[in-house]
Amino acid sequence: xxxxxxxxxxxxxxxxxxxxxxxxxxxxxxxxxxxxxxxxxxxxxxxxxxxxxxxxxxxxxxxxxxxxxxxxxxxxxxxxxxxxxxxxxxxxxxxxxxxxxxxxxxxxxxxxxxxxxxxxxxxxxxxxxxxxxxxxxxxxxxxxxxxxxxxxxxxxxxxxxxxxxxxxxxxxxxxxxxxxxxxxxxxxxxxxxxxxxxxxxxxxxxxxxxxxxxxxxxxxxxxxxxxxxxxxxxxxxxxxxxxxxxxxxxxxxxxxxxxxxxxxxxxxxxxxxxxxxxxxxxxxxxxxxxxxxxxxxxxxxxxxxxxxxxxxxxxxxxxxxxxxxxxxxxxxxxxxxxxxxxxxxxxxxxxxxxxx
Amino acid sequence: xxxxxxxxxxxxxxxxxxxxxxxxxxxxxxxxxxxxxxxxxxxxxxxxxxxxxxxxxxxxxxxxxxxxxxxxxxxxxxxxxxxxxxxxxxxxxxxxxxxxxxxxxxxxxxxxxxxxxxxxxxxxxxxxxxxxxxxxxxxxxxxxxxxxxxxxxxxxxxxxxxxxxxxxxxxxxxxxxxxxxxxxxxxxxxxxxxxxxxxxxxxxxxxxxxxxxxxxxxxxxxxxxxxxxxxxxxxxxxxxxxxxxxxxxxxx
Ligand SMILES: Nc1ncnc2c1ncn2[C@@H]1O[C@H](COP(=O)(O)OP(=O)(O)O)[C@@H](O)[C@H]1O
Ligand SMILES: [Mg+2]
Numbered sequence: 001x002x003x004x005x006x007x008x009x010x011x012x013x014x015x016x017x018x019x020x021x022x023x024x025x026x027x028x029x030x031x032x033x034x035x036x037x038x039x040x041x042x043x044x045x046x047x048x049x050x051x052x053x054x055x056x057x058x059x060x061x062x063x064x065x066x067x068x069x070x071x072x073x074x075x076x077x078x079x080x081x082x083x084x085x086x087x088x089x090x091x092x093x094x095x096x097x098x099x100x101x102x103x104x105x106x107x108x109x110x111x112x113x114x115x116x117x118x119x120x121x122x123x124x125x126x127x128x129x130x131x132x133x134x135x136x137x138x139x140x141x142x143x144x145x146x147x148x149x150x151x152x153x154x155x156x157x158x159x160x161x162x163x164x165x166x167x168x169x170x171x172x173x174x175x176x177x178x179x180x181x182x183x184x185x186x187x188x189x190x191x192x193x194x195x196x197x198x199x200x201x202x203x204x205x206x207x208x209x210x211x212x213x214x215x216x217x218x219x220x221x222x223x224x225x226x227x228x229x230x231x232x233x234x235x236x237x238x239x240x241x242x243x244x245x246x247x248x249x250x251x252x253x254x255x256x257x258x259x260x261x262x263x264x265x266x267x268x269x270x271x272x273x274x275x276x277x278x279x280x281x282x283x284x285x286x287x288x289x290x291x292x293x294x295x296x297x298x299x300x301x302x303x304x305x306x307x308x309x310x311x312x313x314x315x316x317x318x319x320x321x322x323x324x325x326x327x328x329x330x331x332x333x334x335x336x337x338x339x340x341x342x343x344x345x346x347x348x349x350x351x352x353x354x355x356x
Numbered sequence: 357x358x359x360x361x362x363x364x365x366x367x368x369x370x371x372x373x374x375x376x377x378x379x380x381x382x383x384x385x386x387x388x389x390x391x392x393x394x395x396x397x398x399x400x401x402x403x404x405x406x407x408x409x410x411x412x413x414x415x416x417x418x419x420x421x422x423x424x425x426x427x428x429x430x431x432x433x434x435x436x437x438x439x440x441x442x443x444x445x446x447x448x449x450x451x452x453x454x455x456x457x458x459x460x461x462x463x464x465x466x467x468x469x470x471x472x473x474x475x476x477x478x479x480x481x482x483x484x485x486x487x488x489x490x491x492x493x494x495x496x497x498x499x500x501x502x503x504x505x506x507x508x509x510x511x512x513x514x515x516x517x518x519x520x521x522x523x524x525x526x527x528x529x530x531x532x533x534x535x536x537x538x539x540x541x542x543x544x545x546x547x548x549x550x551x552x553x554x555x556x557x558x559x560x561x562x563x564x565x566x567x568x569x570x571x572x573x574x575x576x577x578x579x580x581x582x583x584x585x586x587x588x589x590x591x592x593x594x595x596x597x598x599x600x601x602x603x604x605x606x607x608x
Contacts, residue, residue: 220478223477223478223479223480224465224466224477224478224480225474225477225478225480227458227462227465227466227477228466228474228477230455230457230458231455231458231466234455234456234457235453235455235456237416237437238449238453238455240436240437240438240441241414241416241437241441241446241447242441242466242467242472242522242526243438243441243442243472243526244438244472245438245472245473248473248474249474252474
């Protein structure tokens with residue numbers, strides 16, 4: 001059942017993205033079937049969010065860890081990418097400084113802060129986009145799970161984590177661009193970011209990353225490890241008396257999930273063209289949890305579905321009636337919680353007699 | 357039967373154990389010796405401290421004072437739950453706790469003795485040996501036909517047995533069983549007594565129970581707990597004639 005829905009999901013993502021890519025690159029603007037480039041990047045953004053949703057579902061749906069701070073890992077991955085993209089600009093910035101990004105010149109930095117070293121190498125930056133979120137998750141999770149913090153208390157401290165990072169990244173002296181964050185990127189891997197082919201390439205890369213994350217997550221939750229994880233979710237103390245250490249299971253899945261969130265963030269930034277401290281805002285993490293609830297918690301595919309559906313809705317709403325979006329989101333969450341406890345995917349499964 | 361003092365060949369030795377919750381002494385200077393291979397029944401009125409005693413042995417609750425020695429050399433009060441489980445002490449809870457979303461087979465698979473670390477379970481594949489062992493246990497606990505049933509859908513009595521099966525799968529030296537027949541029908545109760553006697557052929561067992569007929573059916577040495585310490589100990593006939601026991605049970 002879940003294997004079929006996983007295959008359908010991967011098939012739809014790859015075929016859909018493939019079609020969009022072909023229709024964007026091989027047809028001229030104005031042609032009947034032309035897919036505009038802004039749509040390419042919009043879908044790329046949705047799929048980056050879908051990777052974040054997958055990460056949330058892994059810890060919440062299977063480990064019972066309701067993280068309300070997952071956007072922090074997404075944003076950390078995004079910042080690592082942003083740092084690379086700024087350094088890639090080189091001497092072509094407004095101030096023409098070959099070493100210092102514009103905001104540093106503006107803020108009177110004399111030298112590059114040491115932690116910006118290496119970010120001119122794309123491979124190093126990509127590695128940092130997963131290593132930094134993984135390390136933060138490892139340290140945070142180690143202390144939280146070892147002291148057996150769980151339930152509401154854990155949710156609260158994950159909010160505190162992302163809030164603390166929000167405040168830190170707002171500061172100019174942190175060296176991450178403060179309030180304004182990072183933007184005005186030019187190239188990625190030597191390719192111009194404004195080019196259609198680069199945009200399409202980023203969308204395809206995001207689709208592939210999403211499918212790989214889905215496959216990894218599916219392997220994990222269907223392995224014996226995953227069975228123990230589900231047992232921990234439902235009856236933690238029982239697993240302890242069987243000789244398992246729930247804290248090590250939670251820590252493992254939490255770190256893996258942070259890595260996925262970091263990948264999502266790194267793919268998100270070049271497609272939206274900006275990363276700023278707002279990405280750490282506690283509300284973002286809560287939204288990600290809503291995507292998962294809407295799609296169907298503990299199903300993986302539902303998380304992907306929920307992220308795409310809710311964000312497509314958000315695009316529509318913020319265009320049509322911007323002031324109502326938050327109400328709509330809140331209403332949707334209440335509606336799903338009350339009427340669709342298994343989310344949209346659960347509904348689809350019921351309609352198809354449990355076949356997908 | 358063990359005499360007090362022969363501690364070096366005891367399997368489990370509780371000595372002067374006390375624990376208080378907010379000033380209330382749930383366990384009060386409790387001492388108890390269990391010989392290897394022994395089955396012991398522990399009875400006592402509600403609130404006597406029977407479950408708390410199991411919490412202390414399995415590392416869930418740390419005693420304020422006293423020692424809990426396993427196999428004459430390991431002080432269990434220094435260890436946590438997974439470490440104690442790994443030493444070979446298994447526990448069945450008062451309220452049956454199985455992993456409801458997993459089927460019967462998977463519950464037993466997760467309980468089977470083996471490497472518990474994530475780096476092992478992440479790659480583990482079910483082996484023929486594991487399958488044979490689970491088949492064996494399924495036969496013992498009479499759930500062979502329900503192997504694919506989601507364990508949340510089992511009847512109360514079947515859950516109790518599944519939990520005993522999970523205990524067996526752990527291959528512990530010592531089983532702690534808390535009120536296994538609570539809520540069971542008479543025939544299920546009788547079958548459970550048979551099952552425990554069978555299990556006791558290879559393992560030591562401490563069983564807490566209210567049901568006097570059940571305890572009589574086990575035919576083992578009985579310890580009576582009252583207000584956190586041992587009130588009386590001996591055969592079921594001996595303790596039921598003990599005037600202090602009669603007073604506690606009738607004076608309730
Ligand atoms: N964690 C705890 N906190 C506070 N009081 C407890 C705790 N555990 C047990 N008690 C108290 O200790 C006493 C013994 O409880 P318990 O061991 O469950 O008794 P029994 O299993 O013999 O019925 C009861 O009065 C109970 O309320
Ligand atoms: Mg009890």
